[in-house]
Amino acid sequence: MASRADNIASNLNLANFSKATELKKRIWFTVGALIVFRFLSFVPLPGVNPLIMETLYDQTRGGVLDIFNAFSGGSLERMSLIALGVMPYITASIVVQLAASLHPALAAMKKEGESGRKKLNQYTRYGAVLLTAIQGWVLASGLEAYGASSGLQAVVNPGMLFRVGAVISLIGGTMFLLWLGEQITSRGIGNGVSLIIMAGIVAQLPKFFGNLFEGGRTGSISPFLIVGIVIMLIGLVLAICFFERATRRLLIQYPKRATQRGMMNADRSHLPLKLNTAGVIPPIFASSLLLLPLTITQFAGKSISPDTTMGQVIVSLNQYLGHGKPLYMLFYALGIIFFSFFYTAVVFNPEETAENLKKNGGFIPGIRPGKNTQTYLDYVLTRITVLGAAYITIVCVVPEFIMAETGMGTLFFGGTSLLIVVNVTVDTITQIQSHLLAHQYGDLIKKAKLKGRLR
Numbered sequence: 001m002a003s004r005a006d007n008i009a010s011n012l013n014l015a016n017f018s019k020a021t022e023l024k025k026r027i028w029f030t031v032g033a034l035i036v037f038r039f040l041s042f043v044p045l046p047g048v049n050p051l052i053m054e055t056l057y058d059q060t061r062g063g064v065l066d067i068f069n070a071f072s073g074g075s076l077e078r079m080s081l082i083a084l085g086v087m088p089y090i091t092a093s094i095v096v097q098l099a100a101s102l103h104p105a106l107a108a109m110k111k112e113g114e115s116g117r118k119k120l121n122q123y124t125r126y127g128a129v130l131l132t133a134i135q136g137w138v139l140a141s142g143l144e145a146y147g148a149s150s151g152l153q154a155v156v157n158p159g160m161l162f163r164v165g166a167v168i169s170l171i172g173g174t175m176f177l178l179w180l181g182e183q184i185t186s187r188g189i190g191n192g193v194s195l196i197i198m199a200g201i202v203a204q205l206p207k208f209f210g211n212l213f214e215g216g217r218t219g220s221i222s223p224f225l226i227v228g229i230v231i232m233l234i235g236l237v238l239a240i241c242f243f244e245r246a247t248r249r250l251l252i253q254y255p256k257r258a259t260q261r262g263m264m265n266a267d268r269s270h271l272p273l274k275l276n277t278a279g280v281i282p283p284i285f286a287s288s289l290l291l292l293p294l295t296i297t298q299f300a301g302k303s304i305s306p307d308t309t310m311g312q313v314i315v316s317l318n319q320y321l322g323h324g325k326p327l328y329m330l331f332y333a334l335g336i337i338f339f340s341f342f343y344t345a346v347v348f349n350p351e352e353t354a355e356n357l358k359k360n361g362g363f364i365p366g367i368r369p370g371k372n373t374q375t376y377l378d379y380v381l382t383r384i385t386v387l388g389a390a391y392i393t394i395v396c397v398v399p400e401f402i403m404a405e406t407g408m409g410t411l412f413f414g415g416t417s418l419l420i421v422v423n424v425t426v427d428t429i430t431q432i433q434s435h436l437l438a439h440q441y442g443d444l445i446k447k448a449k450l451k452g453r454l455r
Contacts, residue, residue: 023189023435030188033180034199040082040176041075041200045169047162048143053079053154073200074207079143079154081173084135085200086193089178091288092127096120097346128178129171136170137163190431191424194280198424201417232402236395236415240422243391246275248384250377252362269362271353273381276388278343280423283396283416285343286335290328329401333393340389341382350377395419 044050057069057077069076072085100106100120109116140163144155155162181192188195212229215221254267354374363369367376399415 020436023432026187026189026435027432030184030195033184033188033192034195037082037177037180037196037199038073038203040173041073041080041203042078043081045079045081045083046165047156048079048166049154049156050078053077069204073203075200081169082177083139084132084170084174086174086177086181086196087288088131088135088174089124089128089193090284092124092131094285094288095127096124098342101342101346125175125178128174132171132174133167136167139170140166189428189435191427194420194424195428197284198421201421204417232399233418236399236418237422239391240395240419241426243275243388244423244426247272248275248380249273250364250380252357253365254360254362273348273384274388275384276340276392277347277381277385278340278388278392280420281343282336282339282389282392283419285339286332287416289335290332325404329397332400333397336393336396337389340392341385344381344385344388348381350374350381353377392419 044053054077072083072087075081075085076083096106100110106120109119112119143166144158144162177196178193181196184190184192184195212221212226216223216226249270249272252269252271254269351374354370354377357363357373358369364373364376367373395415396419397415399418
């Protein structure tokens with residue numbers, strides 16, 4: 001049986017796309033917003049010399065900052081106004097969602113519907129401002145010591161005025177990105193924050209392939225390794241597309257109802273449970289939690305002597321939790337698995353679903369409504385989440401392991417980035433197809449009204 005995605009794709013007509021004026025406006029608005037995002041990534045922080053900053057960043061390539069830099073579209077490398085990107089907002093949303101699951105008052109607020117969701121979003125924004133201020137202060141302080149230890153001064157006039165100005169600028173840049181993402185969601189084609197993250201990753205693709213083939217030309221990278229990496233990326237894309245469309249369809253049956261002709265019909269439907277219910281959230285959350293302390297220690301370590309106890313702790317953290325290290329891989333994999341189960345529990349509530357089925361008279365054949373249905377849904381969801389978590393972990397961790405073992409950390413474009421790009425692309429295409437279908441239905445309604453008037 002064809003899936004809903006297949007049915008939607010078969011109804012896609014490019015002729016209708018040219019007539020969908022509203023959809024074209026939304027797409028052009030989204031493209032314009034992403035262009036603004038890319039322009040902002042080239043605006044440096046006040047008081048920072050971008051040329052010296054580029055030289056300093058080259059000295060730390062291959063570390064954890066490369067992942068942060070990829071998510072921000074190269075903004076960290078240039079130390080732009082949006083150097084922190086939307087990562088503080090994502091980290092704040094982790095904290096708020098964890099608190100909403102554990103704190104009774106926040107849990108009750110979550111059940112209030114739209115008003116409760118708005119309050120939680122407001123708390124998330126406050127948390128994002130706080131985290132941006134903390135990370136910005138550490139970033140500004142690290143920049144001052146960054147150049148001093150290397151003999152290159154990236155900050156023109158170090159001091160309290162620069163730090164305060166940098167914090168205010170970084171807060172403004174991150175908040176502007178959040179506002180831009182909300183505008184894309186409401187006035188564009190949706191998935192605003194996700195599209196901004198994807199745009200930052202895609203912007204690094206030409207540089208990745210350029211470095212890859214340049215290494216093959218100079219002989220520093222084996223041609224067989226280049227072919228293997230390209231084949232691996234193609235295989236990952238195909239695997240992601242396959243697993244993201246995989247669903248477990250539970251049969252839902254409703255009591256027989258009498259029709260106008262006196263016949264009794266039993267309605268049937270399916271409850272689709274995605275193999276990867278959490279989507280791209282687990283790797284983003286896991287990388288955000290790992291990036292936060294590592295970024296702070298990597299910058300703060302420049303201003304602390306390695307002979308002190310704090311300096312030794314920072315050196316040890318950067319040594320054992322560095323990108324590509326076994327301990328980093330372990331924590332990253334555990335974080336992905338944890339957030340796969342956690343976010344699935346946030347998105348899908350078996351108790352609420354079972355209650356709604358019971359109110360509407362629906363039931364799963366062979367399972368009693370109520371508590372038994374809840375237990376069965378929880379059992380099925382747990383089993384498929386195990387497979388989904390394993391799939392995300394393999395896709396995200398294995399490419400990083402291969403890159404680390406082959407010494408290609410500076411050319412890094414891993415499974416996490418690929419998972420985000422493919423997922424967001426598929427979701428965006430689905431959004432466009434939904435707008436096209438809505439446009440087609442609108443035309444049918446207009447034609448029906450016109451015929452009714454002619455009669």
